[in-house]
Amino acid sequence: MPTKRPTLNQHVRRVCTPRREPRGSAFERxxxxxxxxxxxxxxxxxPGCRLCDRPAVLVDHVTPISAGGDRLDTANLRPLCRSCHDAVTANYRATGRNELPDKRTQNRANQ
Ligand SMILES: [Zn+2]
Structure with missing residues (x-):
């Protein structure tokens, strides 16, 4: 079956959208x-999350490698649960601070 021709909009979007930089393989990173x-x-x-004491499943770089943090120095590593890791990562992308968003930190402090 012949493939459908892209609409003009689809064609323009494909041609004009910059290609994402490949992240590289896990090994390359x-x-x-x-x-x-x-x-x-x-x-x-x-084995406990450094931020909430749930079971840790990930090891996070306190200072991200991209910001010059040491990759293998245990002083720069902390075990985190998935939930805290995702929150910390999202907060880092939004604010450049590799910590829990203030609201969650306050919730923890109030418990
Ligand atoms: Zn946690």
């Missing part, structure tokens, strides 16, 4: 065997 080992060690030593 520095998540190699050394990272796996470091990450496993951090989670084994400290």
């Amino acid at each position: 520095g998540y190699d065997r050394a990272w796996q080992r470091t990450r496993d060690a951090v989670l084994a030593e400290d």
